[in-house]
Amino acid sequence: MTANRLSDGAVVYFDAAGGWSLNFAEAATVSDRVAAEALLDRAMPAVKARLIIEPYLMEVALDTDGWRPTRERERIRAAGPTVRRDLGKQAEGFGFKG
Amino acid sequence: MPLIRNGQPLADPWTMVADDAPLPAGAAIVSLARWLRDRDALLGRNQPIGIVLPPDQAVDELGPDLDRLGVVALEFRSFRDGRAYSQARLLRERYGYTGEIRATGQVLRDQLLFMERCGIDSFVLPNDSAVTAWSEAIREISVWYQPAADRRTWVVAARHGASALDGCAPAG
Amino acid sequence: MYRYDEFDHRLVAERVQQFRGQVGRRLSGELSEEEFRPLRLMNGLYLQLHAYMLRIAIPYGTLSARQLRMLATIARRYDKGYGHFTTRQNLQFNWVKLAEVPDLLADLARVEMHAMQTSGNCIRNVTADHLAGVAADEIEDSRIWAEIIRQWSTLHPEFSFLPRKFKVAVTGSPRDRAAIAVHDIGIRVVRNGAGEVGFAILVGGGQGRTPVIGTWIRDFLPRAELLNYLEAILRVYNLLGRRDNLYKARIKILVNAVGADAFRAMVEAEWATIRGGALALPEAEIARIRAYFAPPAYRALPTVDLASAVRDARDPAFAAWARTNVHPHKVAGYAAVTVSLKPHGGVPGDMTAEQMDALADLAERFSFGEIRATHEQNLVLADVEQAALPDLWRALGAAGLATANAGLLTDIICCPGLDYCNLANARSIPISQRIGQRFDDLARLHDIGPLKIKISGCINACGHHHVGHIGILGVEKHGAEAYQVSLGGSGDENAALGEIVGPSFSADAVVDAVETIVATYVGTRTADETFLDTYRRVGLKPFKEALYAAH
Numbered sequence A: 001m002t003a004n005r006l007s008d009g010a011v012v013y014f015d016a017a018g019g020w021s022l023n024f025a026e027a028a029t030v031s032d033r034v035a036a037e038a039l040l041d042r043a044m045p046a047v048k049a050r051l052i053i054e055p056y057l058m059e060v061a062l063d064t065d066g067w068r069p070t071r072e073r074e075r076i077r078a079a080g081p082t083v084r085r086d087l088g089k090q091a092e093g094f095g096f097k098g
Numbered sequence B: 001m002p003l004i005r006n007g008q009p010l011a012d013p014w015t016m017v018a019d020d021a022p023l024p025a026g027a028a029i030v031s032l033a034r035w036l037r038d039r040d041a042l043l044g045r046n047q048p049i050g051i052v053l054p055p056d057q058a059v060d061e062l063g064p065d066l067d068r069l070g071v072v073a074l075e076f077r078s079f080r081d082g083r084a085y086s087q088a089r090l091l092r093e094r095y096g097y098t099g100e101i102r103a104t105g106q107v108l109r110d111q112l113l114f115m116e117r118c119g120i121d122s123f124v125l126p127n128d129s130a131v132t133a134w135s136e137a138i139r140e141i142s143v144w145y146q147p148a149a150d151r152r153t154w155v156v157a158a159r160h161g162a163s164a165l166d167g168c169a170p171a172g
Numbered sequence C: 001m002y003r004y005d006e007f008d009h010r011l012v013a014e015r016v017q018q019f020r021g022q023v024g025r026r027l028s029g030e031l032s033e034e035e036f037r038p039l040r041l042m043n044g045l046y047l048q049l050h051a052y053m054l055r056i057a058i059p060y061g062t063l064s065a066r067q068l069r070m071l072a073t074i075a076r077r078y079d080k081g082y083g084h085f086t087t088r089q090n091l092q093f094n095w096v097k098l099a100e101v102p103d104l105l106a107d108l109a110r111v112e113m114h115a116m117q118t119s120g121n122c123i124r125n126v127t128a129d130h131l132a133g134v135a136a137d138e139i140e141d142s143r144i145w146a147e148i149i150r151q152w153s154t155l156h157p158e159f160s161f162l163p164r165k166f167k168v169a170v171t172g173s174p175r176d177r178a179a180i181a182v183h184d185i186g187i188r189v190v191r192n193g194a195g196e197v198g199f200a201i202l203v204g205g206g207q208g209r210t211p212v213i214g215t216w217i218r219d220f221l222p223r224a225e226l227l228n229y230l231e232a233i234l235r236v237y238n239l240l241g242r243r244d245n246l247y248k249a250r251i252k253i254l255v256n257a258v259g260a261d262a263f264r265a266m267v268e269a270e271w272a273t274i275r276g277g278a279l280a281l282p283e284a285e286i287a288r289i290r291a292y293f294a295p296p297a298y299r300a301l302p303t304v305d306l307a308s309a310v311r312d313a314r315d316p317a318f319a320a321w322a323r324t325n326v327h328p329h330k331v332a333g334y335a336a337v338t339v340s341l342k343p344h345g346g347v348p349g350d351m352t353a354e355q356m357d358a359l360a361d362l363a364e365r366f367s368f369g370e371i372r373a374t375h376e377q378n379l380v381l382a383d384v385e386q387a388a389l390p391d392l393w394r395a396l397g398a399a400g401l402a403t404a405n406a407g408l409l410t411d412i413i414c415c416p417g418l419d420y421c422n423l424a425n426a427r428s429i430p431i432s433q434r435i436g437q438r439f440d441d442l443a444r445l446h447d448i449g450p451l452k453i454k455i456s457g458c459i460n461a462c463g464h465h466h467v468g469h470i471g472i473l474g475v476e477k478h479g480a481e482a483y484q485v486s487l488g489g490s491g492d493e494n495a496a497l498g499e500i501v502g503p504s505f506s507a508d509a510v511v512d513a514v515e516t517i518v519a520t521y522v523g524t525r526t527a528d529e530t531f532l533d534t535y536r537r538v539g540l541k542p543f544k545e546a547l548y549a550a551h
């Protein structure tokens, strides 16, 4: 589950501890629809607390390096602009490596 | 829901009447459809009457009857639906309607000033805090680049004084 | 250029305060995101892929050196040291923080700028010819009228919740450098038989999902009636435009549904009731605004034939730049200069804070302190003495702003695409970078000649792909990025929409496809034919055959 932080719009991921992480590698994963819907409910406190906005579920797949977003859009959100490798998460040391 | 008219909160003297409901005693607001159907009977009551003008109906529909209507209620079915702004200006500026124009539906704080400029003078607000916000919202901007249905002076008139505008009709 | 008077200053200051209140109510929880979204959009604040993006209005593209320096300061103070010039003569910052936006807007207000109505279903920033005031064929400076429209449309109480966004463009010349035919309203300054200056009015053009070339609905509108007439068009649209379907809400759909004649009749009927009314423009106001656009203090210089001067230039690199990036000027001894924001391999339209500062200095030194943004994502110094061109060229070169490609194949219009944009289907910037690298040979570029490539990352068409000589549209195909190519579009006075060549290409193949298209043109052209000439002569077929021959 991913969202944007209200204060600066930064991309965040719901993590296993129930918090929100800037790092895609720390995102909690679930493997079925029911668990996924339940995850969405768990975003509501953070929305109400004005920590995050627009939470939604994204699809990931396991490959040799670990979990990987299936859509290009999510890979770019997890890393930063592909045309500016010096900006965004990739430049802050925890970017998803495309 | 609280009602504000000309900036003052007040108890609503009007009753909104559903199409299939009998008319109560006193001032009643009916749908445009009911008005078009029962016009003579409604006027025969000798009680104040108002109508709801839906956003997809032309203001011309009311033309000849306007001075008999105590209120025209406009509908903001969504705050995004801006048709009622044009309807309000037409009522005031083209047809010279002087009765109450009421905003109903999704009436948001940050749109009150636009509505008021277009000639809407009463607002059905969602809650009491919106009533306090009204006076604040209505004063946030004091410069206007266009004449509208209100009495505010627009910038071009302010810049050049009345003499430069000779030959131009005043804002309605 | 226009300067704010006390009213303009007060309005912008009040608007900043109003927005500060709205942001405060959002942060305190009084407003939900749903309620806040339209408010932030009305002030140009989007949520993009990585952060908030703020779009700043550059009315009709005109900037002073002081304003450009403030944009540089803002880029450093609130963003990551750069900005992006868009196809609507606006500037976008990609990394702003919500709580800081009110302060940013207050800084902007100090130099008479704002972000009002750069988004939302309202009348957007009005665009105009970037050569206004200097083009020899001009009847009148389009910025006078664009400024009048800017003021009238700002916080318009009736037209802030239209069915959809609404774009107006103005040109003062028969040559159309403002792409007016693909705007909701296009305005051309004209002269009637009696020699009076007025306007021809076009409606219902647009790009996006349903590209349409607009229809002329009035040949001649008297000057004083401009705003009354616009108000009539907008009122008809506000009341009758579709609101049930986002994709059918633009005015072009309404014009098409009722027919151009019926639409014209409705507008004329509405106009008849308000004609001569409160909005009629007093001569005094027209004169007041016009005075701000009076020509700068040009020196009396000998006439020089620009073309032969360029031909005689000793430095071939300078000559190459001058051939494409220097344009004739109506005043003897002067020229207008395109400052390319399209370095090969760079991000089209991006400019660093250092470049902004450098260009502000150069504008002061060489061009009366004024800079213009073009809808082709370049900048223009409009009033440069021809004798100073070599010095300017060297200084621009030192700042990385002298790529000699204005109007050539690598002068690509390109939207931010999937690298930044929340609505994108595919990346667009990497495609333009790869085309830039592939066609890096200047001699070859100059031989190919005028060729406009335009790239959009989705059907919203911010990259104007429909009117590109070669248009490229990013789509998502089976989860991967793919690109649809169209040919023959044009955004000028002979506006045309491109024709799609066939099935889409992968990111790798689309650069080859451009190569194939260019090779086909070079092999087919007659002596002086440009790409568009050749395309109009031979049509789609030979290109299509070359592109899909192998399949």
Ligand code: SF4
Pocket: C415, C416, C417, C418, C421, C422, C423, C424, C425, C456, C457, C458, C459, C460, C461, C462, C463
């Ligand atoms: S064309 Fe699409 S991808 Fe490109 S900037 Fe516009 S909305 Fe975004």
